[in-house]
Amino acid sequence: MEIPGRLVTQQRVVIVGAGFAGLTLAKKLSPAYFQVVLIDKHNYHQFQPLLYQVATAGLEPNSISFPLRKVFQKKKNVFIRIAEVSAVYPKDKKIATSTGELDYDFLVLAHGAATNYFGMQDIAQNAFSMKSVSEALLLRNTLLQNYEQALIAGNKKEKAALLNIVIVGGGPTGVELAGAIAEMKAQILPRDYPELNFNDMNIHLIEAAPRLLNGMSERSAVVVKSYLQALRVKVHTGISVKSYDGYSVALSNNTTLYSYCMIWAAGVKGNALKGVPAGSVLPDHSIEVDEFNRLKGHQHIFALGDAARMPTKLSSRGYPQVAPVAVQQAVQLAANFKRLLLQKEMKPFRYKDKGSMAIVGRNRAVAEMAGIKLRGFVAWMAWLMVHLMSIIGVKNRLLILVNWMWQYITYDQSLRLIIRSSERKSKSTTNKISNNEKNSNDVNAHRSLVGV
Template sequence: MMDSIKHILENGKTRVVIVGGGFAGLKLARQLAKTKYQVVLIDRNNFHQFQPLFYQVATSGLEPSSIAFPLRKIFQKKSNVHYRMADLLEVKSEQNEIYSSVGKLKYDYLVLATGVNTNYFGNKNIEAFSIPMKTVSEAIFLRNSILRNYEKALNESDPEKAANYMSIVLVGGGPTGVELAGALAEMKRHILPKDYPELDFSLMNVYLFEASDKLLNGMSDKASAKAKKFLEKLGVIVRTNARVADYDGLSIRLDDDEEFRSYTMVWAAGVAARPIKGISENAAVHAGRLKVDGFNRIEGMNNVFAIGDIAFQTEGKFESGHPQVAQVGLQQAGNLAKNFNRIVRNKEMRAFRYQDRGTMATIGKNLAVADLPGVKLQGFFAWVLWLFVHLMAIVGVKNRFFILINWVWNYFTSDQSLRVLIRPKKRSFTDKAKQKGKENNVLA
């Protein structure tokens, strides 16, 4: 039997356990701070990460620390909020307990805000060889891969082999794919030729493959067409109705057997929820999402809720569930926080109603598209709006300041100055031998 998580005492307060420190989980925890609840936030990372700017980390525009904020710092002065770094292993709903990698914990209310993972649709080769973009560490890995491949290209005398290192393939025409394609195209124009003057950049291609017939499927046809036009203007080779069937680390094969070659393929073609033992067996629907009612309660449970990307909730025109965007999770968290406060006052909960405040995507300097209620913008004004909205959404004044400074510098110099190849140090054979010797002594 696992030990209980220590130092979180039974203090007579109703305990709300929140699993996941993303947009939805973090907002709920912040809104329940200084309430009559005892709040326990659990996440496998000790920081909140701002996913919309992962692509800027991957393309050397921002430092990882600029878009990551320590969870403990956020709750330093919130005595009723406790944080534990752990993985959720199982939910025992009949006992009102969760089992985690650091022990078990009782709850009065449980809120699952675990988000989603990359969906490879069962293709093991693509999972093994492509690069996803769902975490800060994956963004750093992509940055390292790009820089490492360019160093290797310098040592290739065969132009075809050099092109394989230099070209980059992006799969998935959603915001991640579109924004990353635009950033890479600008690097090709303004930055990489200065860093690698010996290379022939006519060999470098940036490909964007989308399986459906349009980019940015969640946006208007006008925004989709404009985004495609902007990307092609930057030199990106955009292919719609192009489904990637396989990848072996070099050769990319489409389902019509057309082939492309690159050592760098970024997979941003879909997401799926992580299965949660004790919950997903009975409540999971499409791509692992958990079916919830109008109050975000998981179907068949009175005190277990799901919010954010993992929640599948039908409402009005959203017969296939709400879009998996940050705004949905933030609004669900806000509504659930109000409902928890209503429970304390013995008032009835209010059902969630999503208010669509628009969707945006940036393609490059002065280039963006925005679908807002009643108005659609493209170009410079959409780009300025995108900058403002994302800057204000960043956690921490210091982070906003450094991001703004980086953006201003990059705008006027067209030079992301963070192109450093930092790799974790591997322990030497000697270190491993010493450690093994210590373990043998302990066992003896």
């Protein structure tokens, strides 16, 4: 991998991943002291907290995505390379990528996390996840395509399976997704598909823990559950999913649900990377770091955000895997890098928790900030403002604001498009439908879903 020469005063910092942590660190590092190489497999930064709105046709992908090269147009010390990192060589201070090897003075692993299926291969193969824009688009296509196929379904059971949605995971992602789909069911889908009876559509939210939103207070969990139930979402707590074959969902209470769309939002794990020192890699592939976000025993390798696990006195699992933690870690590490060059002691990272939020739908949200617990319209407005101001770029903020205002006034979403790529992808539910019912041949003929 070719990178232009650097100034004598510059140290090369290679950052793997352009998520919240990687992007923030690259922006904060001074050009006087650092040459930055930012590596990601995509040429854009995606705002993950709003992926569920892309999946439910509330926002277009370009509203929550921002080109990396535009972000760094004025940062002449930042070099962007679109590649995938395959290995780390700590002794040689090099990494191997899909476009060649690259040496570093400091290496920062901020390559995020992957969906954790907890070893259940059938679920990994058949369920939908939502970690990227492409996965959100695939889910949007699937939801809309299922309604189209329900119009021509051969029998009632098949039609119900096409309409039903099963969401696994009662954290903010699962809660927000369930609320968004429930509002579509109530306000939009009956107008788009008057031939279908959406009373036959069931939205199930399944959480293995005794309650929803384990990262928030019991009161907020109770409020959110009441919001979901008001939207006719069927909330199942204390129950886990045992298996899913693409059609039937087997639960731990020995009941079975039927749906061609199960969305897995139940957990994350680290992305395995060859060569990362074994002593720092935890069983879930996340990377254990010290209080300076540094790998133990390695002075020049650091990890941030969802890729890192920093144990604390309160929890061996460390800080929550949320964007504010990643951003604060990146800001602190940028300052510590400068301290290292000036031969000063680094300062340990301490997370400043500014609160948690979750939105269920129009005027329905909960927020906990500085000991204050909000609910309803006030919490909903707070959620909107915090997320809007976190988006990169004035244009993107305006696009999102206009979409939100339009939806609030009209109870409508104008982005219900099935966008097909030019080639068929392997993600298909044709085989899932076959053999479930004798009269499902017509559905099979039209059921092949297209990936993005």
